[in-house]
Amino acid sequence: MAAVAAVLRSDWLTTGPAVERFEHAMAEYTGAAHAVAVSSGTAALHTAMYALGIGPGDEVIVPALTFAATANAVVYCGGTPVFADVEADTLLLDPASVARNMTVRTRAVAAVDYAGQPCDYEALRKVIGERAIALVADASHSLGARYHQRKVGTLADLSTFSFHPVKHITTGEGGMVTTNQAALAGRMRTFRNHGITSDHRQRAEQGSFSYEMVDLGYNYRISDLQCALGASQLGELPGWLQRREAIAAQYDELLAPLPHIQTLGRKPDRTHAYHLYVLRVRGRNVAFAALRERGIGANVHYRPVYLHPFYRERFGHQAGLCPVAEAAYEEILSIPMFPAMEREDVERVVNALREATEG
Numbered sequence: 269m270a271a272v273a274a275v276l277r278s279d280w281l282t283t284g285p286a287v288e289r290f291e292h293a294m295a296e297y298t299g300a301a302h303a304v305a306v307s308s309g310t311a312a313l314h315t316a317m318y319a320l321g322i323g324p325g326d327e328v329i330v331p332a333l334t335f336a337a338t339a340n341a342v343v344y345c346g347g348t349p350v351f352a353d354v355e356a357d358t359l360l361l362d363p364a365s366v367a368r369n370m371t372v373r374t375r376a377v378a379a380v381d382y383a384g385q386p387c388d389y390e391a392l393r394k395v396i397g398e399r400a401i402a403l404v405a406d407a408s409h410s411l412g413a414r415y416h417q418r419k420v421g422t423l424a425d426l427s428t429f430s431f432h433p434v435k436h437i438t439t440g441e442g443g444m445v446t447t448n449q450a451a452l453a454g455r456m457r458t459f460r461n462h463g464i465t466s467d468h469r470q471r472a473e474q475g476s477f478s479y480e481m482v483d484l485g486y487n488y489r490i491s492d493l494q495c496a497l498g499a500s501q502l503g504e505l506p507g508w509l510q511r512r513e514a515i516a517a518q519y520d521e522l523l524a525p526l527p528h529i530q531t532l533g534r535k536p537d538r539t540h541a542y543h544l545y546v547l548r549v550r551g552r553n554v555a556f557a558a559l560r561e562r563g564i565g566a567n568v569h570y571r572p573v574y575l576h577p578f579y580r581e582r583f584g585h586q587a588g589l590c591p592v593a594e595a596a597y598e599e600i601l602s603i604p605m606f607p608a609m610e611r612e613d614v615e616r617v618v619n620a621l622r623e624a625t626e627g
């Protein structure tokens with residue numbers, strides 16, 4: 269609150285120094301060379317797809333099990349999202365399914381670090397091989413996680429983050445794209461500002477009124493008020509990640525004896541940021557209703573994207589396209605996971621699950 273109030277008393281409410289400070293903080297935290305802040309995680313995905321030059325006739329492979337925005341960003345650019353299946357134990361994008369879905373039109377693969385565990389980026393790179401196919405990480409769930417000792421934000425050509433209130437850190441609404449490629453960062457800075465090559469503050473500093481719009485961009489800017497909040501939140505992240513890990517360990521221990529519940533697989537070569545704690549349960553709808561009845565905020569992430577009416581109608585998709593994701597959708601349940609949870613809260617959730625699944 270103090271950081272936001274300080275911006276309110278300053279000269280710049282948007283396009284000001286707090287945006288740059290948050291970008292630098294995110295670049296430093298992730299280890300990426302460049303960070304470009306935008307107005308949402310969805311804007312970050314759209315900006316990333318634009319930077320890669322995705323357009324009509326291009327295909328981008330996305331996992332079936334994600335939030336719709338991952339695929340929507342491809343459609344915004346006139347491209348075609350191609351849905352690949354996920355691995356049954358981790359629900360992460362399956363490199364073998366990516367290989368099966370690659371065509372001469374494939375321009376990018378967008379991996380989603382589902383629930384907070386990074387995808388197998390080495391396997392994905394191997395599948396791409398020497399082809400001119402970009403790798404994008406939708407890292408909305410995985411800020412702070414590592415894969416082979418490297419931080420999320422540096423694992424793909426472009427990595428996107430969301431700062432919606434449900435995510436690890438928030439700016440109210442907001443997003444970021446990180447990259448090591450200066451040319452991509454430059455394209456993204458122009459795109460978020462209407463396709464104009466200089467911003468308001470640069471012109472003020474140069475004492476100049478003229479500017480050029482070189483491409484059709486959007487207003488995807490994020491305000492200094494939001495970025496001050498984001499930078500402050502980022503300082504809390506290490507402690508919050510530790511709490512999430514401790515809560516996950518308590519769930520693991522208490523859920524292990526429950527016969528009808530299965531937790532998701534975890535890989536030893538990466539850490540998990542636990543945006544979500546997802547389990548698989550037979551009779552999921554009954555368990556969901558039982559938790560809700562007790563005032564426990566359970567949820568389901570996600571219905572396979574191509575089964576939404578828009579995707580069925582626009583692209584003619586039908587059930588059966590990604591059988592692993594479809595089977596998972598019948599059983600997955602996200603149970604409460606947030607840093608302020610106490611041991612008693614965890615026990616209350618597990619007890620409710622036990623009662624709901626025993627009968």
Ligand SMILES: *Cc1c(COP(=O)(O)O)cnc(C)c1O
Nearest residue numbers: 308309310335337408430431432
């Ligand atoms: C939250 C989220 C987004 C979109 O982020 P917004 O900031 O809400 O636009 C995209 N992809 C995934 C996987 C997400 O979880």
